[in-house]
Amino acid sequence: MPDPSRVIAHLDMDAFYASVELLRYPELRGMSVVIGGGSRQQPRWENDAQGGAPRRVFARLRDYVGRGVITTATYEARAFGVNSAMGLMKAAKKVPDAILLPTDFDEYRKYSRLFKAAVQAIAPQVEDRGIDEIYIDLTELVAARLTPGDESEARRTRETDTWWSAREIALELKLTVRDATGLSCSIGLAPNKLIAKIASELNKPDGLAIITAPEIEARLWPLPVRRMHGVGPKSAAKLGRLGIASIGELAQAEPAWLAQNFGKANAAWMHDAANGRDDRPVVTLSEPKSISRETTFDRDLHPVHDRAQLTRIFSELCAELSSDLQRKQYASKTIGIKLRFENFKTVTRDSTLATPTDDAAEIRRAAGECLKRVELEKRIRLLGVRAGSLLPT
DNA sequence: TCTGGGGTCCTGGGGCTA
DNA sequence: TCTGTAGCCCCAGGACCC
Numbered sequence: 001m002p003d004p005s006r007v008i009a010h011l012d013m014d015a016f017y018a019s020v021e022l023l024r025y026p027e028l029r030g031m032s033v034v035i036g037g038g039s040r041q042q043p044r045w046e047n048d049a050q051g052g053a054p055r056r057v058f059a060r061l062r063d064y065v066g067r068g069v070i071t072t073a074t075y076e077a078r079a080f081g082v083n084s085a086m087g088l089m090k091a092a093k094k095v096p097d098a099i100l101l102p103t104d105f106d107e108y109r110k111y112s113r114l115f116k117a118a119v120q121a122i123a124p125q126v127e128d129r130g131i132d133e134i135y136i137d138l139t140e141l142v143a144a145r146l147t148p149g150d151e152s153e154a155r156r157t158r159e160t161d162t163w164w165s166a167r168e169i170a171l172e173l174k175l176t177v178r179d180a181t182g183l184s185c186s187i188g189l190a191p192n193k194l195i196a197k198i199a200s201e202l203n204k205p206d207g208l209a210i211i212t213a214p215e216i217e218a219r220l221w222p223l224p225v226r227r228m229h230g231v232g233p234k235s236a237a238k239l240g241r242l243g244i245a246s247i248g249e250l251a252q253a254e255p256a257w258l259a260q261n262f263g264k265a266n267a268a269w270m271h272d273a274a275n276g277r278d279d280r281p282v283v284t285l286s287e288p289k290s291i292s293r294e295t296t297f298d299r300d301l302h303p304v305h306d307r308a309q310l311t312r313i314f315s316e317l318c319a320e321l322s323s324d325l326q327r328k329q330y331a332s333k334t335i336g337i338k339l340r341f342e343n344f345k346t347v348t349r350d351s352t353l354a355t356p357t358d359d360a361a362e363i364r365r366a367a368g369e370c371l372k373r374v375e376l377e378k379r380i381r382l383l384g385v386r387a388g389s390l391l392p393t
Numbered sequence: 394t395c396t397g398g399g400g401t402c403c404t405g406g407g408g409c410t411a
Numbered sequence: 412t413c414t415g416t417a418g419c420c421c422c423a424g425g426a427c428c429c
Contacts, residue, residue: 016429036397069397071429084429089394103397130400130429232427263404289401296397334421344396350422384398 007166008282009123009136010188010196011173013115014205016132018074019183020111021101025056032077032098034061037068037088041100062096064088067296071103075205108132111181118180119173127282133200135193136173137282142166163189163210170208194278195220197229216276221248228273235262235270250274287390291324291332293317294384300342303376310380317385318367322360325387331356332387335366339374340382348386349373356391363387 013019017035022028025043041059048055068088080095088100112131120126125137142165170187177185186207188199195211198220202209211219225247226236242261244250250258251274258267272278295317301310325332335357336350349370357363367385 065394067394067397069395071397085396087395087397090396093394132429230427234426265403290399292399294398336422346424348423352421382397386399 005139006191007138007142007162008190008193008196009138009166009170009173010190010193010200011119011134011136011177012186012188012200012204013132013177014184014186015072015074016111016183017072017103017108020108021104022074023182024107025058025101027056028058028074028099030076031074032080032095033074033101034070034077034082034088034091034095034098035073035101035103036071037064037066037100037102041102043101059100060096061088061092061098061100064092064100066298073098111183114180115177115183115185118176122172122176123169125282125284127284128286135196135282138166138169138189141169145169163212167208167210174206174208192276192278193280193282194229194273195276198223198227201227213276217248220274220276221246221251223247225250225274228270230273231270238262247274287392288328288330289390290386290388291321291328291330291390292338292384292386293320293324294338294382296340296382297380300379300381302379310383313383314367314371314385315364317383318364319360321385321387322358322363325358325390326393329393330387330390331358331393332363333389333391334387335363335370336386336388337367337370337374338382338384338386339380341378342381343378344381345378346382347374350388352389356389358393 018033021033021035041064043056043058045054046057066088070082070084070086070088070091072084073082077095077098082091082094082098091098108131116126116128116134119134119136123136123138123141125140127135129135142162145165146161166189170189174185174187177183184206186200186204188196188202189210190196190199191213195216199209199211200207224236224245225231225239228247231239238261239245239250244253250270253271255267255271258271261267262270295313303310333356334350334352336348338346338348340346351366351370353362353366363385
């Protein structure tokens with residue numbers, strides 16, 4: 001059983017990028033909208049054919065040509081079976097009339113800062129988990145709000161009071177996020193991060209779900225293993241082949257047998273997680289481990305025939321990485337490259353420097369050394385440069 | 394016409410050293 | 412001095428996440 005004394009919230013913004021775009025283009029509300037691809041799909045103004053007022057014209061998914069994928073989609077579009085990471089060309093077959101908008105990360109980051117600041121004003125123990133989600137440790141806040149009373153009665157009702165108080169705080173958080181951004185979010189409340197994350201998905205969008213320790217069997221175990229954060233498509237497929245489809249079946253699997261199939265550490269984690277055990281703290285401060293830049297070409301480039309173009313892009317990536325490092329005030333001791341070939345095979349090479357650097361020429365030189373260690377026989381689809389082992393400057 | 398970009402974490406192999 | 416081994420770091424690849 002997880003430690004029942006903790007109260008952890010997972011707050012997830014609903015279809016975040018799409019919702020930010022709907023604030024900008026309210027006329028698209030209720031429609032299938034897909035975000036992704038390059039910047040070519042900018043909406044444009046056109047004069048009405050009947051001579052009326054100019055109107056905004058949006059790109060349609062059916063007209064898309066290229067290699068982009070869906071970053072996110074409105075719930076109306078998702079109903080047609082399109083999802084994040086699906087190729088746009090494939091999505092166009094499912095819902096050709098969907099509106100296609102380009103991503104605008106500056107705008108999403110702006111709203112990300114707004115909702116996080118709003119939450120922190122009420123509950124300061126916040127762990128950043130990306131642009132659209134956070135964990136919040138509400139333990140102390142809940143304890144402070146519980147009114148001390150008769151000891152025996154307090155003990156009797158402590159559990160229900162705790163979750164009742166947590167629920168009130170969560171409703172406050174949802175309101176403050178809406179006030180600050182105009183956007184809705186979903187919150188999961190639980191004794192740990194793992195269950196809170198699953199809970200936040202249960203009543204999306206604009207949801208609030210509570211899973212307490214005694215409810216784990218009833219509410220967690222019937223769910224498919226894929227719902228566990230950390231079990232991706234590969235692990236889920238392997239578990240399926242071994243006859244394990246639900247979280248409950250995983251929870252009851254023999255740990256030694258799991259270890260034989262998934263390795264000791266991975267098996268222990270999966271077994272604990274399925275049983276609702278997760279003592280990871282809410283981490284309020286963290287430093288980045290690496291910073292990278294990569295690009296996928298419009299067409300696969302030949303290492304010899306397209307050498308000039310490849311060299312130019314390579315140098316640009318190094319310069320961009322250098323400026324990212326300088327802006328974020330880090331120097332890197334490990335420079336690496338990443339190549340993806342036309343057959344989708346990916347290779348990486350790393351190089352450790354004598355002294356950390358944030359200098360573009362030095363990064364370019366080290367990345368060039370890495371590149372010499374790769375056999376360049378196939379056409380190249382993607383090129384990337386990475387800075388690891390970061391030190392603050 | 395498959396499959397982005399920017400990350401984290403884990404595993405396993407190989408080299409080095411105590 | 413030789414050998415075995417444990418621990419550590421580096422490197423490469425893979426799974427996963429948003």
